[in-house]
Structure formats: C-alpha cells, structure tokens
Amino acid sequence: SAVISQKPSRDICQRGTSLTIQCQVDSQVTMMFWYRQQPGQSLTLIATANQGSEATYESGFVIDKFPISRPNLTFSTLTVSNMSPEDSSIYLCSVEVWESSYNEQFFGPGTRLTVL
Amino acid sequence: SQQGEEDPQALSIQEGENATMNCSYKTSINNLQWYRQNSGRGLVHLILIRSNEREKHSGRLRVTLDTSKKSSSLLITASRAADTASYFCATDAGGTSYGKLTFGQGTILTVHP
Numbered sequence: 001s002a003v004i005s006q007k008p009s010r011d012i013c014q015r016g017t018s019l020t021i022q023c024q025v026d027s028q029v030t031m032m033f034w035y036r037q038q039p040g041q042s043l044t045l046i047a048t049a050n051q052g053s054e055a056t057y058e059s060g061f062v063i064d065k066f067p068i069s070r071p072n073l074t075f076s077t078l079t080v081s082n083m084s085p086e087d088s089s090i091y092l093c094s095v096e097v098w099e100s101s102y103n104e105q106f107f108g109p110g111t112r113l114t115v116l
Numbered sequence: 117s118q119q120g121e122e123d124p125q126a127l128s129i130q131e132g133e134n135a136t137m138n139c140s141y142k143t144s145i146n147n148l149q150w151y152r153q154n155s156g157r158g159l160v161h162l163i164l165i166r167s168n169e170r171e172k173h174s175g176r177l178r179v180t181l182d183t184s185k186k187s188s189s190l191l192i193t194a195s196r197a198a199d200t201a202s203y204f205c206a207t208d209a210g211g212t213s214y215g216k217l218t219f220g221q222g223t224i225l226t227v228h229p
Contacts, residue, residue: 058216104149106161107151107159109157
C-alpha cells in the first residue's frame, strides 16, 4: 500500500490567483495521477505525472492552466492557475502500486478548493 | 462520454440489510476497482477485480464482473451505519491508458441505524 498526504487540505482563494497543491508519497512510485472532483460529481483525470518527463494531460486540460511538477519519485505538485469559481473542486492525487501481481491505486485525502 | 454509469444514484437502507450497487462501462477493461468516499474526502480502495475474474470477496464485500455485459456489482452484506458513503466504480482500460482510471458517477449509500 501507499500513504499519501496532500497540502493544503483546503483553501479559499480569490479569482485570478494561483494555488499550488503538493502531494507526498511514503514510497517511491513511478506513476502519479491528478484528478479533479467538481461539486457533487465524480472524479475526472487531469493528467499523469511521471518523473523525468513532461506530464501527460487528458482532453480538456492544458499545461498552462494546470502546470505539474514531478521532481522525484515521491513528490508532485499541481498548480491551478488564474483561478475562476469554476475551478472550485476537490483535487486528488493518486499513485499506482503493484500488489502481488496486479496494480492498485491509492488516493490522497484531497485538497478542497473554493474560488470566490 | 462517461465510461462508468452506476445505479442506483442513491440508496437508503436500514442497518443489517444488504446493499447492492451496479456499474456499467463501455469499453474493454484490464480491471475494475471499487472505492468508497466519505463526505467528499479522499477515496478508500475497497476491492479490485481483474477482467479474467468473475467474482471476488473481501470481508462483507462481494464484487462480480460480467465482461460480456460490461457490468459489475458491489454487494455489501449486513450493512452498518458506518458504511454510509459514496461508492464509485473505476475502470482501468490497460494498454496505452494503463493506470488511468475512469470513474462512474457513484452511488450515495445511506444506512440508517
């Protein structure tokens, strides 16, 4: 398994500002993922963050809006840039861990973002 | 389009009853996973079932997978008030999408004491 922490746990931000969310894992992992969960909705994958390469973004998400860093195998950051109220969501990071012969994904506790 | 569709959207039962949630998906998968989320916080991994498996058990949880119908079900037996949460299925298509999960819309389960 993996223990994942995120900072901050929640924040209230003003329109037009940016927020950087940190994700820390207690073990080295190859693949880390960032998800968004809009109010009352399910989770949507934003991007895949691999160490040593550019993040891979899903359709509808761009690097200018959600820049991601992955400086090592235990840490990643997601920045929500030039925020608007539509960015109010829970942002979760996850990691993939191989257990026995199959992979499981473990999620961090999430960062609840409110944009005014 | 949304890969996973879950029903019911909301389920309300009494403590001790069984709860069954269903999930359907559209594309072929490598595995399907079920998660629980309490009060909009982080997700707790419940169980993973691989595409070549038909049924899996873990404690009070029973998951089935029918790849011919592209559907899965999660059964929670002898439910408890602490089981109150949102439950999501998520599919991993494998291949070039390996590790990327596509989530269903979720079922909100309320267990009344």
